[in-house]
Amino acid sequence: METTQPMLMRALAARIKDEDVSYRTRLLERAAKLTDVIAMGRGDPDFHTPRHIAEAAKKAIDENQHHYTLPAGMPQLRSAIADHLASDFGLDYGQDEIIVTAGTQEAVMLCMLALVNPGDEVLMPRPRFTTYDTAVEMCGGVPVSVPTFEHDDFALMPAEIEKRITPRTRALVLVTPNNPTGAVTPPDRIREIADIARRHDIVVLSDEIYAKLIFEGSEHLSIATLPGMKDRTITLNGFSKTYAMTGWRIGYIAAPAPFIRKLIEPRHTLSINASTPSQWAALAALTGPQEPIQEMLRAYAERRAFMLPALRDLGFTCGNPAGAFYVYTNVEASGLSAPRFCERLLDEARVLVFPGTLFGDTDDRYIRLSLLQPMERMREAIDRIKAARDRIFVRPKA
Numbered sequence: 001m002e003t004t005q006p007m008l009m010r011a012l013a014a015r016i017k018d019e020d021v022s023y024r025t026r027l028l029e030r031a032a033k034l035t036d037v038i039a040m041g042r043g044d045p046d047f048h049t050p051r052h053i054a055e056a057a058k059k060a061i062d063e064n065q066h067h068y069t070l071p072a073g074m075p076q077l078r079s080a081i082a083d084h085l086a087s088d089f090g091l092d093y094g095q096d097e098i099i100v101t102a103g104t105q106e107a108v109m110l111c112m113l114a115l116v117n118p119g120d121e122v123l124m125p126r127p128r129f130t131t132y133d134t135a136v137e138m139c140g141g142v143p144v145s146v147p148t149f150e151h152d153d154f155a156l157m158p159a160e161i162e163k164r165i166t167p168r169t170r171a172l173v174l175v176t177p178n179n180p181t182g183a184v185t186p187p188d189r190i191r192e193i194a195d196i197a198r199r200h201d202i203v204v205l206s207d208e209i210y211a212k213l214i215f216e217g218s219e220h221l222s223i224a225t226l227p228g229m230k231d232r233t234i235t236l237n238g239f240s241k242t243y244a245m246t247g248w249r250i251g252y253i254a255a256p257a258p259f260i261r262k263l264i265e266p267r268h269t270l271s272i273n274a275s276t277p278s279q280w281a282a283l284a285a286l287t288g289p290q291e292p293i294q295e296m297l298r299a300y301a302e303r304r305a306f307m308l309p310a311l312r313d314l315g316f317t318c319g320n321p322a323g324a325f326y327v328y329t330n331v332e333a334s335g336l337s338a339p340r341f342c343e344r345l346l347d348e349a350r351v352l353v354f355p356g357t358l359f360g361d362t363d364d365r366y367i368r369l370s371l372l373q374p375m376e377r378m379r380e381a382i383d384r385i386k387a388a389r390d391r392i393f394v395r396p397k398a
């Protein structure tokens with residue numbers, strides 16, 4: 001049969017999806033055509049990387065530190081990561097139990113390459129950061145959603161996890177605080193989850209990329225600190241969110257040494273090593289002053305304190321995000337589905353937010369709003385929404 005498809009399109013492997021670019025990309029392209037958009041879509045801090053971190057990378061370049069490093073990363077960085085995990089989270093990893101990656105993103109893919117055989121099931125919260133879906137699917141595995149709900153502040157429920165365990169379950173992805181909900185899984189639940197993992201003999205992939213961004217009154221517990229858990233846990237983390245270092249592309253995996261050793265060749269295949277100047281920057285981030293993180297966290301807390309009541313005043317509801325820098329908001333009061341709401345909001349108010357459907361949510365009433373604009377811009381966003389309300393909402397104010 002004759003086909004009109006160009007050769008390379010016919011040549012695409014089955015793992016490449018048929019659909020066009022994602023809704024996220026289309027929304028970003030639509031926003032790029034407008035001027036003065038208030039961007040509260042992406043998870044990219046508005047703060048710049050603290051100066052001393054950028055200076056460390058410049059110095060590294062000036063000193064010709066721009067060659068390949070060991071695939072696992074610079075020994076001094078691996079050692080600093082191990083020290084940081086011990087001092088900040090009570091985790092017990094040695095230098096040979098750390099592998100540095102090009103962002104946590106690469107760490108996710110590497111872990112799935114190492115763990116998932118075709119047909120294996122991987123449990124993950126819904127909604128979630130959907131790179132997890134793509135990575136599992138690219139390895140022939142099956143993502144299995146564990147739903148979370150607004151009435152529980154989107155907390156992960158151990159019973160909901162256990163219900164979905166089958167003989168094919170290979171791993172559980174635990175992301176706390178979670179993206180897009182900001183939900184922090186409290187320590188007592190983490191203990192129950194650890195118990196489930198031990199009883200059912202499953203691996204836990206603990207993504208702790210937001211673990212330094214916890215608001216007052218909440219607590220983070222790293223699951224690998226619990227008895228018997230280090231052996232079955234892979235801890236993922238990175239510098240993007242905590243240190244406002246999204247473009248530097250540095251993340252890491254911490255796990256027992258024999259497992260880490262097995263990751264070195266696939267890691268070499270993906271990108272040989274994480275960017276060398278960026279590794280120097282990451283080293284400065286861990287060993288330099290930590291005050292900039294506290295300042296950023298204070299700013300996120302202030303923005304959150306403004307945004308939650310402002311959204312409720314508009315008739316929306318939201319859980320109580322205990323960490324990260326997102327507010328997962330129910331926009332049912334607008335009378336629009338979340339994707340439609342996002343398009344109308346962009347066109348009428350020039351405010352960019354993402355629908356929850358981009359995060360694997362099957363409920364289309366939610367948007368994710370990032371607290372990643374200065375206060376005056378966030379105030380303006382709310383003013384613009386109020387001013388455009390009659391044009392956006394199809395349901396009149398109650």
Ligand SMILES: Cc1ncc(COP(=O)(O)O)c(C=O)c1O
Pocket residue numbers: 043102103104105106129175178179207209237238239240246250251
């Ligand atoms: C839960 C989670 N994990 C991993 C990542 C990837 O982060 P990076 O590759 O910038 O370290 C993100 C980015 O938004 C995320 O939200």
